[in-house]
Amino acid sequence: QKEVEQDPGPLSVPEGAIVSLNCTYSNSAFQYFMWYRQYSRKGPELLMYTYSSGNKEDGRFTAQVDKSSKYISLFIRDSQPSDSATYLCAMNSGGYQKVTFGIGTKLQVIP
């Protein structure tokens, strides 16, 4: 079993839809949770960063962490074609410990 599980998709939604992306994990020591966006043939770029449990909102993006269920989510409101990309979840237990990435979910927002 992988430490981080993420459905690779692809996920296709119409423009304006609310998108929900999710990851589950097995390592209870993880306490830093990140979402990266990766456009085709580009490097990942940080989208959201959350410490421990709770919600964090930034514009159209909301990140949720439920440590009791070992489940994290990224919500995108009013999705736009420019949101079409692969979204990687990532997590870490802090300090020098390595970052563990999910395999990424490919999202396509159709105009």
Place this chain on the structure above:
Amino acid sequence: NAGVTQTPKFRVLKTGQSMTLLCAQDMNHEYMYWYRQDPGMGLRLIHYSVGEGTTAKGEVPDGYNVSRLKKQNFLLGLESAAPSQTSVYFCASSYEPLSGGTEDTQYFGPGTRLTVL
């Protein structure tokens, strides 16, 4: 401010050939990392460095060597390339190891697509 740059962008090698991938960052970051990204596998850490002159093994170090002679540069070497090393290679850098602030996050380069025939 170019961030993290990688050269070359693309490369095709024959089995047994050697090559060096160059990563450069202009953010004065202490920490640098080399990852490989393969379909269905996610990003996996090859080697990393916590400062000039230091290197350490990551999750999948076999077949690779690295050097950090200058703070801004991190080189990844393949001494004898194998088809299993066909992948997209990403370099990343960060100011500190992750400890709770967004300033600690890793900034990624654009990647190098390597094919080994």
